[in-house]
Every structure is written in C-alpha cells, then in structure tokens.
Amino acid sequence: MELVNPGLGLIFWMTLAFGAVFFILKKFAWPIIIQALKDRERHIEEALQAADRAHEEMKKLQIDNEALLKKAKEERDQLMMEARKLRDKILDEARVRANDEADRIVENAKVRIENERKAAMTDIKNQIAEISIDIAEMVLREKMKSPDVQKAYIEKLIEEKQLN
Amino acid sequence: MAIHKGIIRSRSISYIATILLIGFFAWSLNARADEDLHQILEHTEDEMEKADLNAGEIIIGHIVDAYEWHIADYGHTHITVPLPVILYDEGEWHFFLSSKFHHGKAAYKGFEIAREGMLKGKIVKRDADGNFIQPIDLSLTKNSLAVIIYSTIVVLIFLGVAKSYRRRERKAPKGFQSIIEPIILFIRDEVALPAIGRKHYERFLPYLFTVFFFIFFNNLLGLIPIFPFGANVTGNLAVTGVLALFTFFITTFTGNKNYYAHIFNTPGVPWWLKVPLPLMPVIELVGVFTKPFVLMVRLFANITAGHIIILGFISLIFVFGQASVYAGYGMSIISILLSIFINFLELLVAFIQAYVFTLLSAIYFGMAVEEHH
Numbered sequence: 001m002e003l004v005n006p007g008l009g010l011i012f013w014m015t016l017a018f019g020a021v022f023f024i025l026k027k028f029a030w031p032i033i034i035q036a037l038k039d040r041e042r043h044i045e046e047a048l049q050a051a052d053r054a055h056e057e058m059k060k061l062q063i064d065n066e067a068l069l070k071k072a073k074e075e076r077d078q079l080m081m082e083a084r085k086l087r088d089k090i091l092d093e094a095r096v097r098a099n100d101e102a103d104r105i106v107e108n109a110k111v112r113i114e115n116e117r118k119a120a121m122t123d124i125k126n127q128i129a130e131i132s133i134d135i136a137e138m139v140l141r142e143k144m145k146s147p148d149v150q151k152a153y154i155e156k157l158i159e160e161k162q163l164n
Numbered sequence: 165m166a167i168h169k170g171i172i173r174s175r176s177i178s179y180i181a182t183i184l185l186i187g188f189f190a191w192s193l194n195a196r197a198d199e200d201l202h203q204i205l206e207h208t209e210d211e212m213e214k215a216d217l218n219a220g221e222i223i224i225g226h227i228v229d230a231y232e233w234h235i236a237d238y239g240h241t242h243i244t245v246p247l248p249v250i251l252y253d254e255g256e257w258h259f260f261l262s263s264k265f266h267h268g269k270a271a272y273k274g275f276e277i278a279r280e281g282m283l284k285g286k287i288v289k290r291d292a293d294g295n296f297i298q299p300i301d302l303s304l305t306k307n308s309l310a311v312i313i314y315s316t317i318v319v320l321i322f323l324g325v326a327k328s329y330r331r332r333e334r335k336a337p338k339g340f341q342s343i344i345e346p347i348i349l350f351i352r353d354e355v356a357l358p359a360i361g362r363k364h365y366e367r368f369l370p371y372l373f374t375v376f377f378f379i380f381f382n383n384l385l386g387l388i389p390i391f392p393f394g395a396n397v398t399g400n401l402a403v404t405g406v407l408a409l410f411t412f413f414i415t416t417f418t419g420n421k422n423y424y425a426h427i428f429n430t431p432g433v434p435w436w437l438k439v440p441l442p443l444m445p446v447i448e449l450v451g452v453f454t455k456p457f458v459l460m461v462r463l464f465a466n467i468t469a470g471h472i473i474i475l476g477f478i479s480l481i482f483v484f485g486q487a488s489v490y491a492g493y494g495m496s497i498i499s500i501l502l503s504i505f506i507n508f509l510e511l512l513v514a515f516i517q518a519y520v521f522t523l524l525s526a527i528y529f530g531m532a533v534e535e536h537h
Binding site: 002003004005006007008009010011012013014015017018020021022024025026028029030031032033034036037039040043 | 224227228229250282283284285286300301302303304305307308311312315318319322323325326329330333334335345348349352366369370371373374378400401402403405406407410468
C-alpha cells in the first residue's frame with residue numbers, strides 16, 4: 001500500500017520544484033535555445049542559398065568565359081590564318097625574287113664564262129700560231145741549213161720571178 | 165528506414181514488457197513475502213526477530229519515500245540524513261527533524277510513523293480510539309529533497325547550455341551543448357512537430373523540453389546508487405502524478421472549441437449514442453481523465469519495476485548469504501552481472517520513458533489544438 005499512497009508533502013514539493021524548473025527554463029533557457037537553433041538553421045539555409053547562387057554565378061561566368069575563350073580562339077585562328085597567308089605570300093615572293101636573282105647570276109656567269117672561253121680560245125690560237133711559226137722557222141732553218149739548198153731555193157725563186 | 169524504426173520500437177516495447185513482467189513477478193513475490201511476514205508475526209514474534217532479512221521489505225523500503233535519507237548500516241548503526249518534518253495539525257505548525265523518530269521506532273509530540281495499515285510509512289497521530297489520523301504533512305521527505313536537488317541540477321545544466329548557445333551564436337554546438345542539442349532537435353522535429361502541427365507546436369516546446377529533460381535526468385540520477393542520488397523519484401506516484409497533472413491542465417486550458425465539441429458532441433457518431441443516454445460524452449470525458457492517469461502510472465510502474473529488479477538481484481546475494489556464506493559469494497557474481505545488465509537496460513528505459521511521456525503529452529496537446537477538419 002505504501003507504494004501507491006503518495007504523500008501530500010511530496011506532491012507539494014514536487015509541484016513547487018517542477019513549477020520552478022518549468023518557470024526558470026521557460027524564461028531563461030528555452031527561448032534562447034529555440035531562437036539560437038532557429039537562427040542557426042536560417043543562417044545555414046541562407047549560407048546554402050548563397051553558395052547555390054555563387055555556384056550559379058560561377059557557372060554563368062564560366063559560360064561567359066568559355067564564350068570569350070572561344071571568340072579569342074577564333075580570332076587567334078583567323079590571325080594565324082592571315083599570318084600564314086602572309087607568310088606564304090612573302091615566301092612566294094621571296095622565292096620568285098630568289099629565282100630571278102639566281103637566273104640573273106647564272107646568266108652573268110654564263111656570259112662571263114663565254115667571255116673567258118673566247119679569251120682562252122684567242123689565247124690558244126695565238127699560242128698555236130706562235131708555236132706553228134716557231135716550228136716552221138725551225139723546219140726552215142733545218143732545211144736551209146746547207147748553202148746548196150739555199151742557193152737552189154733562191155735560184156728557183158728567181159726563176160719563178162723571172163717567169164712572172 | 166521505417167522498417168528499421170519499427171523494429172526498434174517493437175524491440176523497446178518488448179523490453180518494457182519484459183521489465184513490467186519481471187517487475188510484477190518481483191511484486192507478487194514481495195506480496196507473498198509480506199504474507200509470510202504476517203504469519204510469522206502472528207505466531208512467533210521471537211522467531212521473527214531472528215529472521216532478520218526480508219528482501220521484500222528491504223526492496224520496498226528502498227523504493228518508497230521516507231522521512232530520513234538512509235545511506236548505509238554499519239553494524240547496528242544506521243547512517244542516515246535526518247530531514248525536516250513539517251506538520252500542520254489542529255491549527256498548529258510543527259517543525260522538527262525526522263531524527264526525533266529514531267528511525268521510526270519512537271513517537272515525538274504524539275506523532276509517529278505508522279508501521280502497518282493503509283497509512284504505513286506516513287506520519288500519523290492516534291485519536292482517542294487508537295485509530296490513525298493523518299495531519300497535513302508537508303515534510304521535506306527523501307524524494308522531496310531529491311526532487312529539489314535534481315531540479316537544481318537540471319536548471320543549472322540548461323542555464324549553462326542556454327549560455328553557451330548565446331555565446332556561440334551560429335556556431336556548431338560544443339561540450340554539453342552537443343549532447344543536448346540532438347535530443348532537443350529530436351523532440352522538436354520528431355515529437356512536437358508531427359504530433360501538434362506546424363501552426364501550434366512552438367508554444368508547447370518549452371513544456372515538452374522541460375518535461376522530457378526533467379524525467380530523463382531524474383530517471384538517470386535515480387540510477388546512481390550514491391547519496392544524494394539514487395532516490396526513486398520518477399518511480400513515485402506523487403511525482404509522476406504532478407507531471408501528469410501539468411499535462412492535463414495544459415491540455416484542458418489550451419483545448420479549443422473543436423476539442424470540447426469532440427468530447428461533448430462527438431462528430432461522426434449516430435445521435436442515439438448521445439441522446440437520451442449520453443454514452444459517447446461519458447466515454448470521451450472518462451478518456452480525458454484516463455489519459456493523464458495512464459501517463460502517471462506508466463512512468464511510475466516502469467521506473468519502479470527497474471529499481472525493484474536491481475534491488476532484487478542485490479538482495480539475492482544476502483538471501484543466499486544467510487543460508488551459507490559461500491552461496492552468498494557465489495550468488496554475488498551472478499547477481500552483479502545481472503544487475504549490471506538491468507542497469508544498462510534501465511539507461512535505455514530512462515530515455516524511452518521520458519520520450520513516451522513527452523510524446524503522449526505532445527499528442528494530447530495536438531488533440532487539444534487540432535483545427536476543425
């Protein structure tokens with residue numbers, strides 16, 4: 001029976017104690033805790049939203065960047081193409097000019113070589129003539145060595161003169 | 165996820181059921197022991213003096229409220245903390261310490277502690293015919309002191325937690341705050357919000373938090389067997405009754421038109437159940453009072469059962485020890501292991517019962533503020 005026979009005193013003290021706990025915590029603890037939790041939740045929510053927004057913005061920025069990059073690339077490609085064309089043109093021009101120059105040089109060389117050859121030929125002819133004369137002289141000298149031959153030859157020449 | 169939760173719930177229900185079963189078993193054992201005691205009392209009073217160990221008496225003695233706080237016995241000396249007795253009788257206040265009763269053996273100023281009958285354990289006075297009459301008794305008993313001490317602890321803890329919330333604004337919880345926060349969020353999001361609804365739940369939160377942590381801490385502190393803890397506070401009908409009354413009054417005073425219409429003119433019920441015989445209103449009205457009654461009894465029974473089992477296992481050591489010292493030592497191993505197991509179980513029960521009380525309170529508040537649908 002003792003177990004299920006609550007004492008008035010305990011009911012009184014319990015009401016007082018629990019009432020006091022309820023009152024004090026309701027006044028000084030729970031509002032702060034509830035508010036703090038709510039604030040923090042809102043803060044986290046906002047932070048998440050801000051992060052989302054930032055992410056979105058980043059994405060947009062990235063797309064912009066990509067477009068810009070693409071445009072820049074196109075521009076670069078075009079520039080490169082133009083440059084290549086220019087280069088080709090310059091190269092072509094250079095090649096043509098170089099060819100011309102080479103042709104001219106070859107022509108000059110040919111002319112000079114012709115001149116040299118001609119000079120050499122003349123020289124050779126002169127030398128051959130000289131040598132021929134020399135040889136002829138030496139042959140004559142050999143033939144006309146004896147005074148009889150000289151005399152015979154002179155007689156012949158005189159005879160021919162007289163005949164003419 | 166829902167299945168998981170269901171398993172946990174059914175498991176905890178089976179735990180509670182087991183505890184209740186064992187509790188009732190211990191209770192019936194105790195009742196039988198009481199009968200034996202009476203028989204012994206009637207027949208041989210001398211023999212009763214020798215049979216000095218009665219587990220049932222000891223267990224109940226530890227569980228019920230008392231005018232002094234018993235800590236230990238040393239030989240024949242009782243080490244107790246005397247507590248103030250406050251009585252109002254025949255227009256006169258009496259204040260004295262409970263030590264004047266000499267552990268219930270002596271009378272003081274005509275008052276004594278009844279040793280038998282309906283008022284057993286209470287301070288009584290004998291009238292001219294020798295019947296017990298009870299003065300108005302506001303004594304600061306063991307449980308009253310315990311309630312005050314534990315309440316102070318709860319208040320200090322939560323003022324501290326509130327302080328750290330204020331100091332650490334928008335920061336992650338730290339220290340004790342981080343133990344409390346999941347429970348607070350659990351009560352707010354899993355108990356109050358679904359039971360009461362988004363519109364009204366916030367104004368019931370302070371009460372639900374208070375009642376949960378009050379019960380939870382009292383349950384836990386009641387499990388610590390060292391003074392000033394270990395008082396069976398939440399296993400006392402006065403304590404659980406006051407808590408249930410708080411829930412009852414809050415439900416009654418916040419009840420809207422719809423709530424009272426539901427009680428006195430239940431919608432969706434054939435008229436002949438209301439007029440001429442007000443069958444439904446009577447049933448509904450009874451329901452209004454059974455709800456807090458159930459709250460009171462459930463908490464009381466669960467916590468008391470836990471204490472009874474633990475004390476029962478401890479008592480077994482001495483029961484066996486009386487037969488033979490060696491049996492006592494042998495039993496102590498089993499008893500200690502079992503009581504450790506039960507203690508762990510009680511930690512769970514401490515939470516579950518606080519949760520159940522809070523959940524049911526929230527559901528009753530939800531009924532009280534439910535909008536017409």
